[in-house]
Amino acid sequence: MEVKETLSNINYCNSLTQYSRRKTIPVKIGDVVVGGDNPIVVQSMTTKDTMDTEGSIEECIRMIESGCELIRITAPSIKEAENLKNIKEGLAKRGYYVPLVADIHFTPNAAEVAARIVEKVRINPGNYADKKKFEVIEYTDESYREELERIRERFLPLVKICKEHGTAMRIGTNHGSLSDRIMSRYGDTPLGMVESALEFLRICEEENYHEIVISMKSSNTQVMVQAYRLLVQKLDEGGFKPYPLHLGVTEAGDGEDGRVKSAVGIGTLLEDGLGDTVRVSLTEDPEFEAPVARELIDRYTKREGHTEIKDIDKYPLDPFEYTKRHTLEVYNFGGHNVPRVITDISTIENITPKELKKTGHFYLPELDKWKMNDVGCDFVYSGKQPISFMLPNGLKEIVDWPTWKELEDHENKFPSYSLEEFLDATEYHQELNFLRIKDVEVEKAILALDGREDVVIILHSDNEHNMPALRRAYIALINAGVELPVVTEADYQDQNADQTMLYAATDVGGLLIDGLGDGVMLGLGEKHLDDRKELLATVKLHNSVSFGVLQAARTRMSKTEYISCPSCGRTLFDLQETTAMIRKRTDHLKGVKIGIMGCIVNGPGEMADADYGYVGSGKGKITLYKGKEVVKRSVPSEKAVDELINIIREDGQWVEPEAVE
Numbered sequence: 001m002e003v004k005e006t007l008s009n010i011n012y013c014n015s016l017t018q019y020s021r022r023k024t025i026p027v028k029i030g031d032v033v034v035g036g037d038n039p040i041v042v043q044s045m046t047t048k049d050t051m052d053t054e055g056s057i058e059e060c061i062r063m064i065e066s067g068c069e070l071i072r073i074t075a076p077s078i079k080e081a082e083n084l085k086n087i088k089e090g091l092a093k094r095g096y097y098v099p100l101v102a103d104i105h106f107t108p109n110a111a112e113v114a115a116r117i118v119e120k121v122r123i124n125p126g127n128y129a130d131k132k133k134f135e136v137i138e139y140t141d142e143s144y145r146e147e148l149e150r151i152r153e154r155f156l157p158l159v160k161i162c163k164e165h166g167t168a169m170r171i172g173t174n175h176g177s178l179s180d181r182i183m184s185r186y187g188d189t190p191l192g193m194v195e196s197a198l199e200f201l202r203i204c205e206e207e208n209y210h211e212i213v214i215s216m217k218s219s220n221t222q223v224m225v226q227a228y229r230l231l232v233q234k235l236d237e238g239g240f241k242p243y244p245l246h247l248g249v250t251e252a253g254d255g256e257d258g259r260v261k262s263a264v265g266i267g268t269l270l271e272d273g274l275g276d277t278v279r280v281s282l283t284e285d286p287e288f289e290a291p292v293a294r295e296l297i298d299r300y301t302k303r304e305g306h307t308e309i310k311d312i313d314k315y316p317l318d319p320f321e322y323t324k325r326h327t328l329e330v331y332n333f334g335g336h337n338v339p340r341v342i343t344d345i346s347t348i349e350n351i352t353p354k355e356l357k358k359t360g361h362f363y364l365p366e367l368d369k370w371k372m373n374d375v376g377c378d379f380v381y382s383g384k385q386p387i388s389f390m391l392p393n394g395l396k397e398i399v400d401w402p403t404w405k406e407l408e409d410h411e412n413k414f415p416s417y418s419l420e421e422f423l424d425a426t427e428y429h430q431e432l433n434f435l436r437i438k439d440v441e442v443e444k445a446i447l448a449l450d451g452r453e454d455v456v457i458i459l460h461s462d463n464e465h466n467m468p469a470l471r472r473a474y475i476a477l478i479n480a481g482v483e484l485p486v487v488t489e490a491d492y493q494d495q496n497a498d499q500t501m502l503y504a505a506t507d508v509g510g511l512l513i514d515g516l517g518d519g520v521m522l523g524l525g526e527k528h529l530d531d532r533k534e535l536l537a538t539v540k541l542h543n544s545v546s547f548g549v550l551q552a553a554r555t556r557m558s559k560t561e562y563i564s565c566p567s568c569g570r571t572l573f574d575l576q577e578t579t580a581m582i583r584k585r586t587d588h589l590k591g592v593k594i595g596i597m598g599c600i601v602n603g604p605g606e607m608a609d610a611d612y613g614y615v616g617s618g619k620g621k622i623t624l625y626k627g628k629e630v631v632k633r634s635v636p637s638e639k640a641v642d643e644l645i646n647i648i649r650e651d652g653q654w655v656e657p658e659a660v661e
Contacts, residue, residue, distance in 0.1 A: 010315055011236060012229035013272035017309040017468050019300065021273040022232065024244040027211050029168045030099030030119035032069055034213055034277045035244030040270075040297045041277040043070035043246075044289040045103065050080040050087075057090040059286065064098050067290040070277065072101040072122060081113035088117065101170070104128065108154055115161045120213075122170040125196045126177035129154040139184055147181050152203050159207050168211040169204070170246055173197045175218030175227070176609075190216070190227035190320065194234050201240060213277065215246035219563045220609050221265040222322050222554050224249055225513050228269050230320050244276035245269075251563040251595070254283040254579065259292055259498065260505045260545060261552040266296055267506025268513050271467050283579050283596075295502055306465035309472055316478050317514055324515040324555075325478060327485045331432040332378070333456045333518050334485030338556040340519035341375075341546045342398065342458075342487060345539055346383030347524045348532070353389055356380075358540040361392055370394075374559040374590050375547040379414075381521065386413060398434055401425060416458070419445055434458055436489070439473035446480045453484075458521060460489035467507045474516045486516070491523035497541055505549050512553035520546045557591040563610050582614065582641055588657045589648070595625070611653070614644055626651065 014020035026036030034041050044063050048055040050073055060071050075081040081102060088100055102114030102121045108128060115121050129151045139147070162169055173193045178186075186192030193216050204212055216227035228245060235242060249265040262280045269275050280293045317323070329335025343359045345351055353363035360376030363369075370392030380387070381398045386407065391397060397413045404415035405427060416434040417425060419441050433454055437445045439461040449455060457477075463469035470488060477486065488508045492500050504522055511517050522542035524535075550556035562583060579596050586594060595610030613625030617633065622640035624632045624647055635643050648654045 010319065012232040012319060013274060016272070016312050016315065017465075017472055019271075019273060019303040019306060019465055019468075021300075022242065022245075024242045024276055025210065027168050027213055027244050028166075029070060029101075031097065032099050034168075034246075038276075040275060040300075041069045042067055042290050042293045042297065043072060043101070043277055043279045044068045044286045044293075045072040045074075045279070045281075047286055050074055050076075051083055053083060053086045053090060056087050057094065060087070060091055060098070061094065061096060062285075062287040063290060064096055066287040067294050068098065068287075070099055070101055070120070072103050072279075073118075075102040075104055075107075075110045075114050077107055078110050078113055081110040081117070084114055085117045108158060111158050112161055115158060115167045116165055118167070120168040120170065121158070121162070122172050123155075123158070123200070124172055124174055124177060125200045126174060126179050126182070128200075130179035130181065139181060144181070144185065148199060151199065155200060155203055156207070159204055159209050162211065163207065163209050166211075168213065169209075170213045170215060171197045171200050171204075172215040172217065172246065173227070174250060175216075175220065175223055176250070190223055190230050193218070193223075193227040194231045197231065198234065198238065198240075201243075205240065210241055210243075213244045213246050215248060217248050217250045218265075219249065219251040220554065221249060221261065221268075221509070221552055222513055224265045225268050226320050226322070228274060229272075232274065233320075245274055246277045246279065247275040248279045248281055250281060251597075253562050256501055256544065257548060257552075257562070258282040258284070259501045260509075260548040262292065263296060263502040263505035264509035264513065264549065264552040266293075267502065268467075268510035270296065270300055271506060271510055292498065292502070295498060296506070299503070299506075303465060307463045307469075309463065309465060309469050312472055312475050314479055315475065317475075317516075319514065322513070322515055325474070325486075325517075326483060327518055328453055328483045330454060330456050330485050333432075333487070334483075337518070339512070339517055339550050340378040340487070341543065341550070342379040342381055342519060342521035343377040343539060343543045343546070344381045344383075344491075344521060344524045346381055346385065347526075348535060348539070349385060351382075351385075351387060355536055358536050359395075359543050361395055374588075375544055377543055377546070378519075381416065381523075383416075404429075419448070423448055428454065430454070432456065434487075436460070438462065439469045442473040442476045446477065446482055449482055449484060455484050456518070457484055457486045458489050459486050460491070460523070466490065466503075467510045470507070471511060471514070471516065474511065485518035487519035487521050488512075488517045489521040489523055491525035493525050500541060501545050501548075504545050505552060508546075509549045509553045512550065512555050517555075520549060522546055560587050560589045560592050560594065563593060563595040578614070578637075582644070585641055585645060586648070589653065589655060592648070592653055594644075612644060612648060612651075614640060 010016055024035035027034045046056055046059050048059050099119035102118050104111040104123050106127050111121050173196045178192050178196055182192045182196045186195055197214055216231055218224040247266045247269055249262045278293045280289045282289050327334035333340055360373050362371040372394050379396045379398055383400050384403050386399050398416050399413050401415045401417045401421045414429050414432045416436055419437050422435050435455050436458040461469040488511055490507050492503050508520050547558045593610045595613040597615040615623045617623040620637050622635045622637050624644055631647055
């Protein structure tokens, strides 16, 4: 596909408007090829102890049958690295030949053993040749060069073994495990992540070794997206080969939260044509990861036939740094307000107070009062069917303009206009009016909005290439000087719950990552289900996903966030059970971030964004953190959750569950 855009600040992708996958060099991993013109590859990681040969083989088979095309297995020491041979041979005897990847942290000698056995090794440049001590050290240029030479000596044997045996390598930077040396010069930044990988990549290229895939993982989706974009730019600027990219969000969590968070990061990059292999990290059994990754990837198999979107002549955003679009404050939208959630109930006739609980607002008839949970929406859109009862104070209603003008109450309900209605109307709400437009109407709408300070735009698109179409409309508004708040609307017909989560997280979350959006509305569209119960379940899903996307994009923290690793053979306790137990005790702590890590490898570094941390430090032993600081060591696991709660309480962040409204 011909790409016309030549804007200097979008050299991380081929086009902002036309889907075009970045062309990379092909990297052969056994019988699988990543990059080039090959399809995007799905991969995952085992959770069994690597020394449990039969357990690992059975788990691998379940993963393969769920759609996994590459399997990563941890090799924390030489004995695990050597046992990879037994796992590989056991799989072959069962008729399975999926390439294996050895996951290495801290132990170059284990990597050198594994590289002779498996098809790929993954090294983390933050801890392959460095031991992180969280120390601030001032390096001179000379001492920095000396450190790089030390790294070269430590890393070079692995490069030579990989060349000799035809073994591929992933240089996998993690945001939370940058070395003290990188932190001292670049800080905890996307640039630091990129430079961490480039130090190792330069050594590989000097040795004429190019069978390399690169990743820039983080549990912070904004940092993750910025780091991958910056990596592509720096590869190009530095004259490196266009290496394939492995996409993933670390410690995404489980269930809906894990899927939404993964899609915000991974989907945003896929939209711009970046990514050659994908791993979705969920705190669930590994066979559940591949189908989610496949669902994300398959959305792009027919994308090149989408309706053409006009080119962008001037791109005012910095794709490598988050800056929220500047907007006026209109009622409680825009300005310094958090993004708002509008929940669509427009196709539900005569909704009752009891049914409104699907929007996070609960009517208590015994007390004749309302209660709101952490995902209580800000507005409901009732369309042509205004709600007949009094709403709680924390909830407002939007109705279609023809319906609004017939109502007696023109103060507590707000009108929504089509562009044609807006142009013809002679009456508006004195504070807040909603203008619903498609992306293709934005230029005409700009003229109609001149001088208005009482309008919130609800923007949607019918283009299959949804996010870029909406992005172009946002850019048109910015370039025209329109500073009115904009709510991103998306609706998805005839699809399952997982698809709704993933698509909304990509389309809406991808815009939020770049500072675009003052709210979200997942529309019901023309969805009129005969089964009222099913329709209400859809409303509940849309409401929950809307808040989940805002939280995953780091734009509105409305509930407790759990930064939990996906478990692997290094994990020192039952991660799924422990995560569920901690969630049960703490899920009312709005906005608090808790890291739950199976071992020290995924410890204080990987949970860099967490307020508190629960990390396995030995069999039955837990280390508890406040931020990156150790508070208590070797806490017996049966007491660790209570001790964690005590730390939160002492820090003044604890609220009793019954006190939460």
